[in-house]
Amino acid sequence: SQQGEEDPQALSIxxxxxxxxxCSYKTSINNLQWYRQNSGRGLVHLILIRSNEREKHSGRLRVTLDTSKKSSSLLITASRAADTASYFCATSANAGGTSYGKLTFGQGTILTVHP
Amino acid sequence: SAVISQKPSRDICQRGTSLTIQCQVDSQVTMMFWYRQQPGQSLTLIATANQGSEATYESGFVIDKFPISRPNLTFSTLTVSNMSPEDSSIYLCSSRAGRSSYNEQFFGPGTRLTVL
Structure with a gap:
């Protein structure tokens, strides 16, 4: 079952x-990953943040994680038309057990960047 | 990062037929996963492909419908059997880059399946 909720569902800038x-999730996690998907194609890995990290940067991307609120945010600065895509968060449960390695995806945010 | 390829990239199939999707990883990986993305939806895990043993299926997915092979540490196949229009989806394989639970998980480009 999908444990992630993402908002907004669509964003136009x-x-x-x-x-x-x-992105919000419901259970304890080992890590959270963000992906980008262009027009129903494959997923491009953007960034992984561990459960013991609070913030991570990669180029124009900034990801935060608040495990007490079970939520994460992805900030894209100085957006470009090429950033137009769907963005998904995915959580990985704590190591061990039958959930190890499996990703549970949020519903995604459709981002449209107008030139 | 792991490089993952899939074949075919897309296919249009008739109801009642079967399609086998191939997934190749450029390095040996312990775990490979198969996901389905129905139109306009997010991704749902179908099964974990285990090398040397049967795949582990998620609730709602069964081996008779989605048989999986994992003959070695770099390759896996997913078959969509006795297809119906409801099987029209993007099917993606995935693997983790290393053994650590903190390693990134990468995806293939997907196979877009349309069932008529």
């Missing part, structure tokens, strides 16, 4: 603006 997407 102008080039140069920042885009923030949020």
């Amino acid at each position: 102008q080039e140069g603006e920042n885009a923030t997407m949020n």
